[in-house]
Amino acid sequence: MNMKIPVIIWGATGFTGGELLRIIARHPDMEVVGAVSRSKAGTPVGSVHPHLRFAYQDLNFISPEEGGEIDAGLVFLALPHKAAAETAKKRLSAGQKVVDLSADFRLRSHEQYRRWYETEHPCPELLKEAVYGLPELHRSEIAKADLVSGVGCNATSAIFALLPLANAGLIENARIECRVGSSEGGAEAKEGSSHSLRSRSLRVVSPFIHRHMAEVIQELSLPEDKISMTVTAVELVRGIQCLAHVTLNKTLREADIWKLYRAQWSKEPFVSVSPAKPAHFRIPDPKFVLGSNRILTGFALAEDGRRAIAASAIDNLIKGAAGSAVQSANIMYGKEETAGLEMMPIYPA
Ligand SMILES: NC(=O)c1ccc[n+]([C@@H]2O[C@H](COP(=O)([O-])OP(=O)(O)OC[C@H]3O[C@@H](n4cnc5c(N)ncnc54)[C@H](OP(=O)(O)O)[C@@H]3O)[C@@H](O)[C@H]2O)c1
Numbered sequence: 001m002n003m004k005i006p007v008i009i010w011g012a013t014g015f016t017g018g019e020l021l022r023i024i025a026r027h028p029d030m031e032v033v034g035a036v037s038r039s040k041a042g043t044p045v046g047s048v049h050p051h052l053r054f055a056y057q058d059l060n061f062i063s064p065e066e067g068g069e070i071d072a073g074l075v076f077l078a079l080p081h082k083a084a085a086e087t088a089k090k091r092l093s094a095g096q097k098v099v100d101l102s103a104d105f106r107l108r109s110h111e112q113y114r115r116w117y118e119t120e121h122p123c124p125e126l127l128k129e130a131v132y133g134l135p136e137l138h139r140s141e142i143a144k145a146d147l148v149s150g151v152g153c154n155a156t157s158a159i160f161a162l163l164p165l166a167n168a169g170l171i172e173n174a175r176i177e178c179r180v181g182s183s184e185g186g187a188e189a190k191e192g193s194s195h196s197l198r199s200r201s202l203r204v205v206s207p208f209i210h211r212h213m214a215e216v217i218q219e220l221s222l223p224e225d226k227i228s229m230t231v232t233a234v235e236l237v238r239g240i241q242c243l244a245h246v247t248l249n250k251t252l253r254e255a256d257i258w259k260l261y262r263a264q265w266s267k268e269p270f271v272s273v274s275p276a277k278p279a280h281f282r283i284p285d286p287k288f289v290l291g292s293n294r295i296l297t298g299f300a301l302a303e304d305g306r307r308a309i310a311a312s313a314i315d316n317l318i319k320g321a322a323g324s325a326v327q328s329a330n331i332m333y334g335k336e337e338t339a340g341l342e343m344m345p346i347y348p349a
Helices: 015-025 064-069 084-094 108-118 135-145 153-167 213-220 253-266 318-332
Strands: 005-010 028-038 074-077 095-102 147-149 171-180 203-204 229-232 241-247 272-275 296-299 308-312
Touching: 005 015, 005 064, 015 028, 015 318, 074 084, 074 147, 074 318, 084 095, 084 203, 095 318, 108 213, 135 153, 135 318, 147 318, 153 171, 153 213, 153 241, 153 253, 153 296, 153 308, 213 229, 229 308, 253 272, 253 296, 308 318
Parallel strands: 005 028, 005 074, 074 095, 095 147, 171 229, 272 296
Antiparallel strands: 171 241, 203 229, 241 308, 296 308
């Protein structure tokens, strides 16, 4: 008999917590045994996530105190940073494996964490054992880890756009531009998420430097002074389109770049390279991946052979958060990496 891995989700009322609940509801090897919330303990999961009512008819949110008593092997933390690190420390000492979706364990040094998050790390001693939770980069380390970080959604989109060029040492500089949906900001109502204020705006959230740049620099080993990142909130609920405007350090032909992208991504179960034609499908559009763990990558090369647009599209709540987290957990437990994650994108969305 297949014994399912008992899973507990902290921050289960939030957007990424909801996506974890949705994915695990149909996961062949995992089962949610606890959904923790400070504000909704005692109320049904379906009262916050109405689309999941039928999947969790008997599951109520539980308090953090109750969550601490449940003996689940695997914990997902969908909490804000800092709160996540403190909870991770307790869960690890209770013998649980932790996948933390927050930013707390993404950077390798506490100096970098202090610099980018402008606060002291609550448990810097754990940074050395945490693995950056992007399976496409760290599969073998994730397989041995008890603590895996989540990924920054914008960072994920930039990494997928740029990895083939970065690995080939071809990037002279890159201006990364992410166009993002409102769910990036989480479920809590704030000025940035107010529908009246945000809808139909093109709001540049960060013109030049964004926290997620730290992950891109770390994971692609690129020099900081050669990278910038602009994040613009656009009229989307979900989805990120990343366009990285790259100056190449040598002249290339299109065929060279096709070769690099195909070699990098052909064996990855969730990554596709956009076709060259029709022209309007060449640059990845998040509309083609929404609701799925898929990543679309693509590129265009200018006639001079020195300027390229390296691009990607993801669903920020799935490949940029809950999907990568479940993919990592599958690897931690030696399960099929794609388990629970083979849903098709919805289209049109
Ligand atoms: N949204 C994205 O696209 C995305 C992508 C990648 C990574 N992430 C990361 O994933 C984490 C969760 O993001 P989200 O978008 O799901 O956020 P969210 O919708 O705001 O949900 C976070 C949940 O955490 C709980 N919470 C809030 N403050 C807390 C605190 N101080 N201590 C304990 N619990 C607290 C809240 O639930 P209760 O009040 O019910 O306890 C809340 O529902 C964040 O660290 C975020 O950076 C988000």
